[in-house]
Amino acid sequence: MKTYIDCIPCFLEQALKVSRFVCDDEQVHEQVLRDVIQACLGWDYHHPPPVMGRCIHQTIRRFTGVEDPYREIKDRFNQLVLKDYPRLKKIVRDAADPWATAVRLAIAGNIIDFAVRTELTEEKIHQTIDECLRGPLSAKQLQDFRRAVDQAQRILYLGDNAGEIVFDRLLLELMPREKITFVVRGAPVINDATLIDAQTVGLPDLVEVIDNGSDIAGTVPEMCSGEFGRRFEESDLIISKGQGNYETLSEENKLIFYLLKVKCPVIARDIGYATGSMVLQANRAWQGV
Numbered sequence: 001m002k003t004y005i006d007c008i009p010c011f012l013e014q015a016l017k018v019s020r021f022v023c024d025d026e027q028v029h030e031q032v033l034r035d036v037i038q039a040c041l042g043w044d045y046h047h048p049p050p051v052m053g054r055c056i057h058q059t060i061r062r063f064t065g066v067e068d069p070y071r072e073i074k075d076r077f078n079q080l081v082l083k084d085y086p087r088l089k090k091i092v093r094d095a096a097d098p099w100a101t102a103v104r105l106a107i108a109g110n111i112i113d114f115a116v117r118t119e120l121t122e123e124k125i126h127q128t129i130d131e132c133l134r135g136p137l138s139a140k141q142l143q144d145f146r147r148a149v150d151q152a153q154r155i156l157y158l159g160d161n162a163g164e165i166v167f168d169r170l171l172l173e174l175m176p177r178e179k180i181t182f183v184v185r186g187a188p189v190i191n192d193a194t195l196i197d198a199q200t201v202g203l204p205d206l207v208e209v210i211d212n213g214s215d216i217a218g219t220v221p222e223m224c225s226g227e228f229g230r231r232f233e234e235s236d237l238i239i240s241k242g243q244g245n246y247e248t249l250s251e252e253n254k255l256i257f258y259l260l261k262v263k264c265p266v267i268a269r270d271i272g273y274a275t276g277s278m279v280l281q282a283n284r285a286w287q288g289v
Contacts, residue, residue, distance in 0.1 A: 001250045003045045003052065006266050011040060011049075015056045017118060018190075022060060022069045035059045048247040049266075050218035053115070057189050057215070068188035070114060070162075077112050077163030077191070078200050080122060085166055091133070092170055100142050101133065102171040103259070107278045108132035109167025110160060110242050110261040114191040115217060117263075128261070132278055141280045145257050148282075152237035152255075155180045157207070158219055160242030161190075162197040168241065172206050180207045181231055186224070187215035192244070218248035243267050249283075256283035 015036040019029045039055050061067060068074075081088075088105060095101035111128040112120060149155065157172070157180055159165050165184075172180065182203055185192045198209045213225025219240070221232050232238070238256040240249055246258045246267065260279045262268045268275045 001048050001247045001267075001270050003043065003047060003049050004266050004270075005045075007049045007052070008040055008043075010264075010266075011036060011052055011056060014053070014115065015060070018057070018069060019060050019064070021118075022064045022066045028063050031063050032056075032059050035063075048218060048220070048250075050216050050244045050248055051220065051223075053218075053244075054189065054216045057217075070188070070191040073114060074162035074191050074193070074197055075200075077120075077161075078166065078197055080125075081109070081112075081163045081166035082201060085169070088129075088167070088170055089173075092174070099146055099174055100137070102174050103142060103145065103280060104132045104135075104137060104278070105129065106167050106171040106241070107137075107259050107261060107280065109164035110259070111263075112161050112163040112191070113242065113261075113263060114161075115244070132261075135278055137278055137280060141282070144282060145280060148237050148255060148257065149175055152179060152235075154231075154235045155237045155239065156231055156235040157182045157239040158212075158241055158245050158249075159184050159193050159198070160245060162193045163191075164241070165193045165197060165203060166201045169201060169203060169206065172203070177207045181235075182207050182209045183219075183228065183231075184209065184211050185215065185217070186211040186213040189215045189217045192217050216244075216248070218244035220248050221252075246271065246279075252283065254283065257281070258283070 015032050019032040036056055092098050092102050108129045184198050185194050195211050203209050212228040214223050221229050238254055240256050240258045242260050249256055258279055258281050262273050262275050262277045265275055273279050
C-alpha cells in the first residue's frame with residue numbers, strides 16, 4: 001500500500017504524541033517534530049506508511065535516548081490478556097465452531113494498537129471481543145482460510161502487537177503447529193511484539209518463533225534479515241496480522257491472509273472495508289485457493 005497525503009497529519013500527530021509520552025521536554029518535542037516535518041517534505045509516497053513510522057521512532061530514540069518507550073504498556077497488556085486467557089480458551093473450546101471463534105478472537109486482539117490510540121481500557125477490549133464474536137465475517141473466507149492452512153506446508157504467521165499475541169495463541173493452538181513459524185519485530189517500535197513478548201506469553205512452547213530483524217511496524221521483506229527473507233520466500237502461506245503488516249504486504253504476489261480490525265479511514269478506503277470492521281481477506285494479488 002502506498003502512502004496517501006492523508007497519512008501526513010497522522011505522522012506528525014504520532015511524532016508529537018510519542019515524544020510527549022517519552023519525556024516532558026518541550027525542546028525535544030519541537031526537535032522531533034521539525035525532523036519529521038523535514039522527512040515528510042522529501043517523502044516518496046510509493047513507500048508504505050510504516051516505513052515513515054520507522055523514521056519517526058528512530059528520531060524519537062535519537063533525541064530522547066529511550067530505546068523502548070512502550071515497554072511498560074507492552075508488559076501491562078501481555079499480563080492483562082494472559083489473565084483473561086483461561087476464559088477466552090473456554091469460549092473457543094465450548095463454541096459450536098472453535099475454528100471460526102478462534103479466528104474472530106485473533107482479529108479482536110488487533111484492537112490493542114497504540115499506533116492509532118493514546119489509551120485503551122480493559123472495558124474496550126471486552127467490548128471488542130463481544131463485537132467480534134457476534135459481528136459479520138464471511139463464511140467463505142473462513143472456509144478458504146481453513147483450507148489454505150490445511151494445504152500449506154510452510155506457514156509464516158506474522159504477529160503484530162504485545163497483548164494481541166495472546167489472542168493469536170488461541171488460534172495457533174488449533175493449527176498444525178509443526179508447519180508454523182511465528183514472527184515478531186526485530187527491535188522495539190510502538191507496542192509491537194518482540195521476542196521478549198513472545199516468550200512472556202508462551203509462544204515458543206507452541207511453535208517456532210523468530211524475529212524479522214527489522215524495527216518497522218510492518219513487514220518489508222527487503223528491509224528484514226536474510227533469515228526472515230528466506231523463510232518468507234519458502235513459505236506457501238503467510239498469515240498477516242494487523243494494519244502495519246497489511247500496509248507493507250498488500251502488493252505482494254504470495255498467498256497472504258490478512259487478519260485485522262480496520263482502525264484507520266485511509267486503510268478502510270484501500271482495503272474496501274468500513275472503519276471498525278473485522279477483516280479476514282486473501283491477498284488481492286493472489287488468484288485463489
